[in-house]
Amino acid sequence: MSVNLSGRVAVVTGGARGIGLEISITLAKHGAHVAIIDKSAEDLEKALEEVEKQGVKALGLTSDATKRDQIDRAISEVVKEFNQIDILVNNVGAYPRKPFIEMTEEFWREMIDVNLTSAFLFTKAVVPIMMKRMYGRIINISSITGLYHGVPGLVYYGAAKAGLVGFTKCLAAELAPYKITVNAIAPGPILTPGVRSIWSPEDIRIQELVNPLKRFGLPRDVANVVVFLVSDYAEFITGQLIVVDGGLTFVNPRQVVKEILELKQRGEL
Numbered sequence: 635m636s637v638n639l640s641g642r643v644a645v646v647t648g649g650a651r652g653i654g655l656e657i658s659i660t661l662a663k664h665g666a667h668v669a670i671i672d673k674s675a676e677d678l679e680k681a682l683e684e685v686e687k688q689g690v691k692a693l694g695l696t697s698d699a700t701k702r703d704q705i706d707r708a709i710s711e712v713v714k715e716f717n718q719i720d721i722l723v724n725n726v727g728a729y730p731r732k733p734f735i736e737m738t739e740e741f742w743r744e745m746i747d748v749n750l751t752s753a754f755l756f757t758k759a760v761v762p763i764m765m766k767r768m769y770g771r772i773i774n775i776s777s778i779t780g781l782y783h784g785v786p787g788l789v790y791y792g793a794a795k796a797g798l799v800g801f802t803k804c805l806a807a808e809l810a811p812y813k814i815t816v817n818a819i820a821p822g823p824i825l826t827p828g829v830r831s832i833w834s835p836e837d838i839r840i841q842e843l844v845n846p847l848k849r850f851g852l853p854r855d856v857a858n859v860v861v862f863l864v865s866d867y868a869e870f871i872t873g874q875l876i877v878v879d880g881g882l883t884f885v886n887p888r889q890v891v892k893e894i895l896e897l898k899q900r901g902e903l
């Protein structure tokens with residue numbers, strides 16, 4: 635099965651590093667021109683080089699994904715450059731841990747803005763462009779957190795990521811008459827700069843052992859599913875949530891504890 639996205643134009647939010655960067659590069663490898671929108675100018679520059687290496691056009695826009703004026707301006711720039719937008723990947727997100735009891739309303743709103751409202755604002759700016767052409771692919775990057783796993787310190791994140799799935803399903807129903815599909819991906823833990831900044835090497839090792847496929851998730855695991863969902867092979871799939879976690883969410887906790895105790899006994903942990 636080969637996917638050809640040549641002539642398509644993709645917008646990837648938070649695409650300068652981590653999962654978003656891999657999505658940008660992978661879309662480019664399959665022929666799509668890519669516009670990356672990110673707040674980090676430094677990472678953006680490096681990301682654009684990587685995308686251009688794939689022989690497509692790359693556009694980088696430094697914008698804050700929580701600010702409507704900046705988003706609208708960025709999307710106009712994309713349209714000015716490419717005349718069309720076929721693919722929108724709402725990938726931007728942030729996940730600093732904060733105990734619920736210490737969480738201020740200001741922090742809550744800030745985090746809901748970056749993890750949920752950003753998808754609303756980008757989609758709002760892009761959908762009219764897709765509607766005119768009766769074509770579009772929207773992918774929302776959710777998480778297993780909030781849907782399948784409760785994680786201490788991530789109450790706002792669970793709320794936003796579960797919200798993103800409801801957003802996906804209702805929007806899919808509304809945009810189906812325009813042949814625009816809307817799907818969500820729920821990754822398990824994926825090794826990215828964001829995760830490396832908060833997980834210790836020991837946490838990462840334990841996560842590998844806990845996973846039924848015995849490895850940590852990688853950005854390419856998510857990027858490959860994005861490519862499938864935006865391809866013609868997925869033209870009849872909309873309103874769906876695809877979990878990309880190596881089986882983590884169906885693992886039997888008893889089995890995992892047993893395996894870890896055995897490893898400890900053998901001195902391998």
Ligand SMILES: NC(=O)c1ccc[n+]([C@@H]2O[C@H](COP(=O)([O-])OP(=O)(O)OC[C@H]3O[C@@H](n4cnc5c(N)ncnc54)[C@H](O)[C@@H]3O)[C@@H](O)[C@H]2O)c1
Pocket residue numbers: 647648649650651652653654671672673674677697698699700725726727728729748775776777778820821822823824825826827828829
């Ligand atoms: N890494 C994981 O384990 C994991 C698991 C499930 C879901 N996710 C989701 O995948 C997405 C990407 O995660 P990641 O681990 O690659 O993150 P990351 O922190 O490594 O990268 C996030 C990118 O988003 C950009 N960004 C952050 N806030 C922004 C803002 N306000 N405006 C513009 N850009 C902004 C950053 O500059 C960075 O380039 C997020 O939505 C995250 O919630 C990640």
